[in-house]
Amino acid sequence: MDFDAAIIGSGAGGYYSALRLLKHGKKVLIIEKEKFGGECLNYGCIPSKALIELSENIGYLHDMPGVTMNYKIDMKEWQEWKESMVKRITGGAEKLCISLGAKVVYGVGSVKDRNTVTVNGTDYTAKNIIINTGSVPVKIKGIDDVYYNREMLAVETIPAKLVIIGGGYIGVEMGTAFRKLGSEVYIVEMKDRILPEIEEDLAREVDKRLRKLGVNIMTGMKVLSVKKDKNYKVSIEGSDTIEADTVLMSVGRIPNTEGSGIEKLGIEMDGRFIKTDSHKRTNIPNIYAIGDVSGVPMLAHKAFYDGYVAAENILGNDTVVDYRAMPFVVYTDPEIAFTGKAGTKSNKVPVLANPRSLTMNQKDGFFKLYYDDDGTITGAGVAAPRSSESITEISLAVESGLSIDDLFLTIHPHPTVSEGLKDAAERRD
Amino acid sequence: MDFDAAIIGSGAGGYYSALRLLKHGKKVLIIEKEKFGGECLNYGCIPSKALIELSENIGYLHDMPGVTMNYKIDMKEWQEWKESMVKRITGGAEKLCISLGAKVVYGVGSVKDRNTVTVNGTDYTAKNIIINTGSVPVKIKGIDDVYYNREMLAVETIPAKLVIIGGGYIGVEMGTAFRKLGSEVYIVEMKDRILPEIEEDLAREVDKRLRKLGVNIMTGMKVLSVKKDKNYKVSIEGSDTIEADTVLMSVGRIPNTEGSGIEKLGIEMDGRFIKTDSHKRTNIPNIYAIGDVSGVPMLAHKAFYDGYVAAENILGNDTVVDYRAMPFVVYTDPEIAFTGKAGTKSNKVPVLANPRSLTMNQKDGFFKLYYDDDGTITGAGVAAPRSSESITEISLAVESGLSIDDLFLTIHPHPTVSEGLKDAAERRD
Incomplete structure (x- = not known):
């Protein structure tokens, strides 16, 4: 066997599982058909967050009393900055993988048999295969030449x-x-x-x-x-x-399995997704599927996590997925974040009662904390500035079985947006 | 007795303890010599964060490639906005206290005996007294007429x-x-x-x-x-x-006890601070001291917490302070946050390795996680954007005795700054 693992697709889950395997001395092949780092880093989360950040700063100054602003954006120049910023991340990830011993091959990776992957006509053998072929935007027949x-x-x-x-x-x-x-x-x-x-x-x-x-x-x-x-x-x-x-x-987006060759191997599907068990294994035990191609939600952090689970199993550390506190963020105004699930009870605190939000001239939204009768936190839904950052304390609480008292008695710095979650954890009885 | 509690000083700890007592049906007197809400809301954390937010938006656009910006700030108009924003918070807090039955009196509150407080020549009796007289800036003799x-x-x-x-x-x-x-x-x-x-x-x-x-x-x-x-x-x-x-x-700042009358009662001091036990009681058991006047660190969130502890003890719920995860934030560039204490080990991840920071055009700083040999998290020091928000997951972890594995296996949304702390929690062995 040439490799311990061949990974098809260098997107979030792919390079993450590669790094984990490489750090434990495994021989890893990474196959990428386009740009290292995949959709999220090159065309999705990272560039979109940069654009949203720009728009938020402009929106803030536009709305701020006392400020008069004239601005011009040379989008071409901005795009160059964005590309160099993205390249710093993707180039860094690729270099790190290579410095740890990975072989990176560009081309479409196709599974030939349970231990062979073909790229550009060359066969590579591997003890394990990780399919991380991501997703593509849904296209509507007859509507062409639009932007995605x-x-x-x-x-x-x-x-x-x-x-x-x-x-x-x-x-x-x-x-x-x-x-x-x-x-x-x-x-x-x-x-x-x-x-x-x-x-x-x-x-x-x-x-x-x-x-x-x-x-x-x-x-x-x-x-x-x-x-x-x-x-x-x-x-x-x-x-x-x-x-x-x-x-x-x-x-919307649909899983991408084009050219992966999986149909020849009889890999079981779940609709358009590749079906996996709790170890992220397909029905062929040494072939794993992670990230968007293996099921919803199609999120980079889910792909990272899947990559971790697949790598651990390849390393022989029996590991199963636990999605109970899967966060979901929408970077809008206000920023939306959700984790966990509803409980039997909930408390809601408005953003208007959060001093830090008011210092940002933000007044819309709320902090909603879900918990059970015994006080165990089950999740939260937040529409507030920077909720992508504050939601994690709730994910950690859900994962660790913590209660509203644990959250309420944790001293939150003042003034912060996360105080809204602490306030929502105050006992009402 | 006229009141269950007389609170001298409506700053952070004062109005917070008042609210807690009021919600449990207690009769509360709040004495304020100046503006409701005290230093933090009126002259400290809240206005400073608003100004810093303004400067950060301008600094970001100034540095962003592709953006040309001309701006003018009418500080007088901005100050009006700031004042109305502050008034929304302070007015909201005062109205809430009054709507729950508090009596608010303006003037200097002086302790006459262990059950009497005098304001503007009128005596009020109370079963408990909470001293929350805050702090004042250090002035240097001979240097007058400067800004504080x-x-x-x-x-x-x-x-x-x-x-x-x-x-x-x-x-x-x-x-x-x-x-x-x-x-x-x-x-x-x-x-x-x-x-x-x-x-x-x-x-x-x-x-x-x-x-x-x-x-x-x-x-x-x-x-x-x-x-x-x-x-x-x-x-x-x-x-x-x-x-x-x-x-x-x-x-620097020094505790403010001017006019409080405490010297007549023989209240024990610790230097310039009022000495309190773990219940926030002075040596006179029905007189409490909270916030800046009762010891360092002089932070609004410490005052809130002290106010909670004093109120609980007045409510008969035996409660002691636990400052083990006291956060400290400096709203600079990068933003600094610290909580807990050093452990036997630490991991450091640079901001350069944090994609979300790069999307904000931020490259300076690091995430440093402290833990013990067995993996128990003891604290963190962060110099990164929005560290005031991400530090709380570490405070919660310290308070709850969680380990680096608990943190690492909690799915952090991508891209966020808090992923830097997750990355610092990855086992190196």
Whole structure:
């Protein structure tokens, strides 16, 4: 055998499992068909957070009493900065893997048999195979030549008029950011509300804020066609046609197994996903599947975690997944974060009662803590500034079986946004 | 007895203990000599965080490639916004106390005997007394007419040239903020480094960044005199005299017991502080002391916590203080946060390895996690963006006796700054 593990796809879960195996002396092959680091680092979470950060700073100064600001954004120059920032992360990850002994091969990796992977016509043998082929955006037949997340995050001018098809987290994050950067924005969503994947009270905070920002939210509406001439013409059922210079399609993502060769091996599927057990093994025990291709939620931190579990099992440390405190974040205004699940009880504290949020000129949202009758924390839903950072204390509490008293009696620095969660943990009885 | 508790000083600890007692049906008198909410809300943490937030947004856009920005700040208008924001918090706290039945009296509260407090010549009797008289800035004899935190946070123009005497956390926070807002800044510190109250490696990150921002740091230097004519003339031992339009004095704070009458009652002192036991009781068991006046650290969240402990004891719930995970934050660039204590081991992860920080164009700092041989987390020191928010998961871990494995296996959302702490929790062996 050439390798202890061959990993197809260097995205979040792939390079993470590689690092874990390499640190324990294993021989690792990483196969990447495009850019090292995959979708999240190159085209997803990382560039989108950079753009959102830019828009938030501009939005803050725009709204701040006493501040008058004129600004110009040379998006081409900004994109160069963004690319160099991304390259620092992806290049760093690749170099680290190589310095620890990994072989990195570029091309489409295809499973030939349970111990062989073919790349560009060359066979590599491995004791274990990890499939981490990720996901691709859903495309709608007949709607071509529109923007997806990749193109949207690579724009060299800020759109004058942007129509977003799909009001899920990607659509809403991009809609918020480009609105703050000056675009006229339309979000068209088939379901009756935006962010249908998250709890309604959290989504409502984002909906309210988007409307205040002047975003046109069209829910319960279906796009019939998108025609491209000089501009796009978006035809919507029961509404006027919208003309726009940019159309973003963000109606979801599907697992990517194209070219992976798994169908020949009889690997069991769960719909379009590769089916795995609690060890992240497929029905062929030395073949693992992790990240987006192995099931929802399609999130980089879930992929990291899957990669950890697969690597541990390859290392002989019997390890099963525990998704009980899987966080979910939407980087909107307010920022949405969720972890765990509802309990028998809940406490809600408004952002208006959180001094730190007020110092940021933020007033929308709430902190909702879920717990059981005996006080055990079960989860939280937060719509507040920087909730992506404060949610983790709740994940840690859920993982560790902590109670609202444990949380309440932990001294939170003042003033912080996380005090909102502490306040929600104060006993009401 | 007129009241179950008379609370002298409506600052953080005072209004918090009042709320706790009121919610349990107790009759409460709150005595305030100035503004409801005390130093932190009116003149300290809250206005300073608002100013720092403004400066951070401007600093970010100033440094961001591709962005050209012209801005003007009408500080008078901004101060009006700040005042209304502060008033929302202080007014909200006062109204809540009154709506729950508290009597609020304005004037200097003086303890007459163990059950009587005098305000403006009127005696009020109470079963318990809570002394929460806070602290005042240290003034140096012969140096008059300079700015302290109150005046500094109320400026109606941004200083052209600002000399800060004292490089502790207040001086360094204000120096960073005003530098980003355009002031020429000098920080003069007698000790051989800035932020002498925090760990040296954390302080070094702030020192490096301040120098990059162009702040003049003069350590190991003593101010001999400050003369005010049209401008200030600051004479420094072994250096040229500096002329400046603004001089901030921030050489520390001392407990405030002026007018409290405690000397007549024979209340035991610990230096200038009121001595308390683990229940926050003075040597007179029905008289409590909380917050700054009862010992270091002088922090609002310590005062809240003290207020909780005093209130619980008054409610008959035997409760002692547990300061083992007392966080400390300095809102600089990078933001500094510390909690707990050193262990036998530590892991350090640089900010450069934290993708979320890079998306914010932040590269300085580190995440340092302390733990014992058996893996039990003992504390952390963080110099990174938003460390005030991420530090709490470590406080919670210390309070709950959690291990580095508990932290590492908690799924942290990606990308977040708090992932730096998770990465520091990865076993190196």
